[in-house]
Amino acid sequence: ETGVTQSPTHLIKTRGQQVTLRCSSQSGHNTVSWYQQALGQGPQFIFQYYREEENGRGNFPPRFSGLQFPNYSSELNVNALELDDSALYLCASSAPGLAGGPQYFGPGTRLLVL
């Protein structure tokens, strides 16, 4: 059984560009959540995908968007990058239909916007 993986590990972009981050969920998990963690802060919930549909969103603008694929892997897309988007982006997967169950986090993608 493989854990949650994310790619790339690090990324440098300039303001105004677009970025795509990828996440492969743990085997058997059909729910994927994305979090943004700014330096020195706790992670903030961006959105969640369940069976390829967005299933809840945090306080993030529409330029943050996502996809989930039939194999439950997921992408986070950010358009029109701003300096404040520099952060560690974490992906977490959880088992289907298990309210209150654990979430398993990937190692994260560190994004730097210059």
Next chain:
Amino acid sequence: KQEVTQIPAALSVPEGENLVLNCSFTDSAIYNLQWFRQDPGKGLTSLLLIQSSQREQTSGRLNASLDKSSGRSTLYIAASQPGDSATYLCAVEFGGSRLTFGEGTQLTVNP
């Protein structure tokens, strides 16, 4: 508004000391509470998960308690070691399989 607060923000202790990290949350209707460890520049490692119906969980030198009525959880670390140095994050699932995190406690254990 559902919020999670962690106190203290930073803690420095000598090796071998027992210590307690605190977490408080604003809504007692929770599904679960998780404690995570984060090493600098790394992702999150789950330490303990306490379901809403449970009062505590233990793993090795770690013990986490949950008191929903007072909106509090504590993480107790026994006989601390330099390798325990990390940031410890408390996260609450209020619903919807999404976690609300505290700001973390940065722990330094000095040899």
